[in-house]
Amino acid sequence: MTQRIxxxxxxxxxxxxxxxxxxxxxxxxxxxxxDVRLLKLGDLAFDPILRLGYRQEQPLEPDLLEAQEHITWAQRLVLVYPVWWGGVPALLKGFLDRILLPGFAFRYRSGSPFPEKLLAGRTAHLLVTLxxxxxxxxxxxxAPALHQMRRTTLAFCGIRPEKTLTFGPVLHSTPRRRQSWLQQVRALALH
Structure with a gap:
């Protein structure tokens, strides 16, 4: 079955x-x-800091509005990131802080500590280097960077993590080892 990825x-x-x-x-x-789209966060122009938290709306830059459209379009998200200092890179964290907002990714419900998950029905694959x-x-x-992404970010918004592949140590890895990792990625993507 064809998917939008x-x-x-x-x-x-x-x-x-x-x-x-x-x-x-x-x-x-x-x-x-x-059907595949690739979003390179390093190419986007946006402020990665959610300056006032949820106290005041911070207008989204055009690249972030377009990223939200891509997420709405997608049936599967594939997040590819390194683990730095036990967590996700600041650029990725800032991106998530800015776009996974109330009204887009979740909605608070009166009288309930658990929000409505507005991105439900989507799945995710994580490709993580170490x-x-x-x-x-x-x-x-x-594994804090994995738990944060799977449980307190994706699942919180209704996105179901299906598969996580970790690759490491990347530092000093051989070309042969990297090729075997690329084959694992290929096998996962062919499904």
């Missing part, structure tokens, strides 16, 4: 290994007949 590159550099992962996913998904061995990141650090 939005790939969000959360690494600021277009020549990063994350960018290569995202492009491989896009190429394989198109090969499988899916310079820490994935087992160490999971069992010693507790």
């Amino acid at each position: 939005l790939i969000i590159l959360g690494h600021p550099a277009s020549d990063s290994f994350c960018a290569t992962l995202g492009q491989h996913y896009a190429d394989a998904a198109r090969e499988a007949g899916h 310079d820490t061995p994935p087992w160490f990141f999971r069992w010693i650090y507790g």
Whole structure:
């Protein structure tokens, strides 16, 4: 079944290994007949700081309005990002802070501590790079960048995380190892 897929590159550099992962996913998904869009956060012009929280509306820049349109269009989101200091890069965090707003991603309900999930019906794949061995990141650090994205960001808005692939350590990885990671991404995207 053909899907509408939005790939969000959360690494600021277009020549990063994350960018290569995202492009491989896009190429394989198109090969499988899916409709694919690629959003490179490093190419967007926006203020990544939600300056007043939710106390006052901060107008969205044109690139963020277009990003919201892409998210509304998508059936599956693919987030590609590195783990930096145990979390997502500031650019990705700022992007999420600015666009996943009340009225778009969720809606507060009177008398309920749990909001309405306005992005329900969408799924997500996460492609995450590390310079820490994935087992160490999971069992010693507790995988905070994965839990934050899956549970307290995507699921909060109604997006169901389906699959997470972690790749690491990327630092000093061999071309052969990187090629095997790209094959995993290709296999995931072909579904």
